[in-house]
Amino acid sequence: MGHMDLIVKPTPRLQGEIGALSSKNYTTRYLLVAALAEGTSTVYFPAHSEDSDAMRRCIQDLGAVLVEDEEKAVITGFGRHPRDVKELNVGNAGAVLRFLMGIASLCPDVTFVNTYPDSLGKRPHDDLIVALEQMGVEVEHNDGRLPIRIRGGRPKGGRIQVSGSVSSQYLSALLFLTPLLAEDSEIEVTGDLKSKVVVGQTLEVLEQAGIVIHASDDYMRFRVPGSQSYQAKTYTVQGDYPGSAAVLAAAVVTESDVLVKRLPVESKQGERAVVDVLRMMEAPLTHEHDEVHVKGNGKLKAVEFDGDAATDAVLAMVAAAVFAEGTSRFYNVENLRYKECDRITDYLAELRKAGANVEERQAEIIVHGRPEGVEGGVEINAHYDHRVIMALTIVGLRAKQPITIKDAHHVAKSYPQFFEHMKALGAQVEWVK
Structure with a gap:
């Protein structure tokens, strides 16, 4: 859509669902x-993103039939018999490559091509290659990188070790594959396991698909009975808590009556903590039947929160804290520094421009709340970062003068409809060339 700036005008009230x-x-x-x-x-409300679109493409190449309309994807599966394809192209989608390297080992001879040599093409996948080789699969590769040729056909279950220290995706790949094999399997994770939360999401989906897996509490050992079949089911994709955090924060800083649907109370997304944090700030909200209903009055109390498990919702929480009474502290958030931009230094610099009173430590964000609102009336640089763009939008709603956010189209990295959704709720936002 080209370089686009966005003006956020003061918006006292938000309403809608x-x-x-x-x-x-x-x-x-x-x-x-x-x-x-x-x-x-049937999969209701599937996301469209680089990863999911790559998965759509590749499962069709492997023999699935996919018919999609506005609200759902209807998929007729290939079961344990993917088509004998020669090549698969996952584009730049690393998770999809890893999950499908496992499934492709059921094919006699398939090559994953290297179409993004400067991005995915630079990332190594050795840990999964080593695990597949333990299962009798031959893998030709370029020092662990794409292109990767898998000569499988008959992977064997049994005792498998896989490292979890680079990515949990290698483990997930084995969890999708091993139930289909004739033998029972025991998977042992070596090293540390990254992203346990996401392994929980894989196990949850497998269970919904009728697959039985016995996992140790720490997710370091798994027993997988063999000769299982995935069942055809109806699924509803849950809402994304990191993206919804920005909408919910906008609702609590304004006078509002806002309902956000498809946010399960029992979600395994770490960012679901945003609801607890807004409650701790005494925002008037209810969360039941997969819906969060906010009746905001703009009044909030400061909060202290360990942001480690909810990293992608912290910027939105900080934006809400800008208008809270008292001093808020978000600690254990150093990994915010290593995202699309330094989400501590860069973000706080822009908040200060808008009139917020904030300070940083190496691993903390401290917010001295200004319940009376902030001045605004400035142009702000969002550092091409989708989370910063969303968080600054929240601040603009309560500024006295409009705020212009540079290059706000980068919000599309995670949430292309963000500004449409905000407009639907009554936010005064408009694109400027």
Whole structure:
């Protein structure tokens, strides 16, 4: 859409209901388990993202039939018999490559091509290659990188070790594959396991698909009975808590009556903590039947929060804290520094421009709340960062003068409909060339 700036004008009131942005992680997994079932499954509200679109493409190459309309994808699976394809192209989608390297080992000879040599093409996948080789699969590769040729056909279950220290995606790949094999398997994770939360999401989806897996409490050991079949089911993709955090924060800083749907109370997304944090800030909200209903009055109390498990919702929480009474502290958030931009230094610099009173430590953000609002009337640089763009929008709603956000189109990295959704709720936002 070209370089686009956005003006956020003071907006005292938000009202209406939206379906949350759909979760990418769940979409990718549901599309895969639907393809691995015999029969026809339905996935309601699937996300469209680089990963999920790559998964759509590849499961069709492997023999699944996919018919999609505005609200659902209907998928007739190939079960344990993917088509004998020669090549698969996952584009730049790393998770999809890893999940499908496992499934492709059921094909006699398939090559994953290298179409993004400067991005995905630079990332190594050795840990999964080593695990597949333990299962009798031959893998030709370029020092662990694409192009990767898998000569499988008959992977064997049994005792498998896989490292979890680079990515949990290698483990997830084995969890999707091993139930289909004739033998029972025991998977042992070596090293540390990254992103346990996401392994929980994989196990949740497998269970919904009718697969039995016995996991140790720490997710370091798994027993997988062999000769299982994925069942054809109906799935609803849950809402994305990180994206919804910005909408909910906007609702609590204004006078509002806002309903956000498809946010399960029992979600395994760490960012679901945004609801607890807004409650701690005494925002008037209810969370039941997969819906969050905010009746905001703009009044909030300061909060202290360990942001480690909810990293992608912290910027939105900080934006709400800008207008809270008292001093808020978000600690244990150093990994915010290593995202699309330094989400501590860069973000706080822009908040200060808008009139917020904030300070940083190496691993903390401290916010001295200004319940009376901030001045605004400035142009702000969002550092091409989708989360910063959304968080600054929240601040603009309560500024006295409009705020211009540079290059706000980069919000599309995670939430292309963000500004449409905000407009639907009554936010005064407009694009400027």
